[in-house]
Amino acid sequence: MKNSNAVGVELKDLTKVFPAFGSQGEFTAVQKVSLTVEPGEMATLLGPSGCGKTTILRMVSGFEIPTSGTILIGGREVTKLPPNKRNVGMMFQSYALFPHLSVYENVAYGLRVKKLPKAEIRERVENVLDLMQIGEYVQRMPNQLSGGQQQRVALARAVVTEPSVLLFDEPLSNLDAKLREYMRDELRKIQQRVGITSIYVTHDQSEAMAISDKVVVMRAGQIEQVGSGTDIYVAPENRFVADFMGKANFLPALDVRPDGSATVFGRPVRAVRSRSCEGAGRFVLMVRPENVLLSNDGPFEARVENATYMGQTFQYTLAVGDTTFTAADYRYHVNGIHRQGDTVRWRMEEQSLRLLPGEEK
Numbered sequence: 157m158k159n160s161n162a163v164g165v166e167l168k169d170l171t172k173v174f175p176a177f178g179s180q181g182e183f184t185a186v187q188k189v190s191l192t193v194e195p196g197e198m199a200t201l202l203g204p205s206g207c208g209k210t211t212i213l214r215m216v217s218g219f220e221i222p223t224s225g226t227i228l229i230g231g232r233e234v235t236k237l238p239p240n241k242r243n244v245g246m247m248f249q250s251y252a253l254f255p256h257l258s259v260y261e262n263v264a265y266g267l268r269v270k271k272l273p274k275a276e277i278r279e280r281v282e283n284v285l286d287l288m289q290i291g292e293y294v295q296r297m298p299n300q301l302s303g304g305q306q307q308r309v310a311l312a313r314a315v316v317t318e319p320s321v322l323l324f325d326e327p328l329s330n331l332d333a334k335l336r337e338y339m340r341d342e343l344r345k346i347q348q349r350v351g352i353t354s355i356y357v358t359h360d361q362s363e364a365m366a367i368s369d370k371v372v373v374m375r376a377g378q379i380e381q382v383g384s385g386t387d388i389y390v391a392p393e394n395r396f397v398a399d400f401m402g403k404a405n406f407l408p409a410l411d412v413r414p415d416g417s418a419t420v421f422g423r424p425v426r427a428v429r430s431r432s433c434e435g436a437g438r439f440v441l442m443v444r445p446e447n448v449l450l451s452n453d454g455p456f457e458a459r460v461e462n463a464t465y466m467g468q469t470f471q472y473t474l475a476v477g478d479t480t481f482t483a484a485d486y487r488y489h490v491n492g493i494h495r496q497g498d499t500v501r502w503r504m505e506e507q508s509l510r511l512l513p514g515e516e517k
């Protein structure tokens with residue numbers, strides 16, 4: 157359910173250049189980024205370290221001032237306003253809980269700063285603690301809480317002030333893998349329940365796909381592609397996006413035609429051409445490992461270079477000539493288990509194939 161009071165966020169040609177320091181020259185962290193986050197939407201900035209995603213978050217929050225460009229929240233320009241004038245909540249990677257304050261006092265802190273009446277503070281804190289399912293920990297200190305409980309307190313503190321926009325800077329990175337997955341789902345449920353427009357930063361593609369309405373893939377301070385997690389996974393625009401958004405194989409494609417037909421390993425295939433193929437001189441066929449299917453009647457032949465049991469799948473490194481690629485076999489109990497040196501036959505699910513430029517820009 158979307159919050160009727162939710163507001164959108166708009167970034168227009170946002171640029172951040174850090175000045176020269178010592179022997180280092182100027183560094184452009186963000187370059188002419190334009191992005192719209194709809195009211196109530198959860199948008200995730202996804203990319204490797206140093207791509208500019210945290211710098212964007214800090215500019216939206218007011219902790220960094222853009223070199224150029226415009227930031228609008230709810231249609232109001234806030235580009236040069238200080239953080240306390242933006243009505244933005246932020247959840248940090250470290251949680252930043254006050255160690256000397258109880259759970260109740262940590263959550264109430266922002267409301268006390270706003271000098272709200274005591275009765276209103278108590279009502280709002282109790283409501284948000286119930287929402288986060290941590291009401292029973294109200295008198296505990298942060299060091300008496302587990303990592304997941306601390307994360308809920310930090311989220312409660314960010315939400316209780318009823319911000320227009322909620323910002324998340326890799327808030328799950330300090331949790332172990334199983335708890336991280338659980339809290340990821342819980343965080344998404346809470347965000348949808350509250351309906352606050354949110355921008356989330358991560359370098360984990362599975363996390364981005366699980367929680368986002370919109371994924372923004374970034375590289376070197378620029379946006380590479382924007383879309384739903386499904387769209388970007390299925391239809392990446394270039395090799396960087398395909399490789400960053402999950403595992404991908406890139407097979408040499410010859411005789412590529414405008415209709416998407418091509419020759420791979422001497423056989424004809426049909427794929428969808430990405431828009432970035434225009435003007436490309438060389439092409440590759442992108443196929444995900446789960447779409448490389450081992451099959452006795454498959455048209456292709458390969459040798460097994462390596463076999464790894466992953467629980468749900470057997471993952472194979474296959475080779476055709478000098479080209480190696482990965483297959484994820486979810487039906488190994490039917491197909492049998494293959495070992496290094498075996499010869500196998502295989503095929504590809506053609507509806508999943510994507511033609512991309514062979515050269516990176």
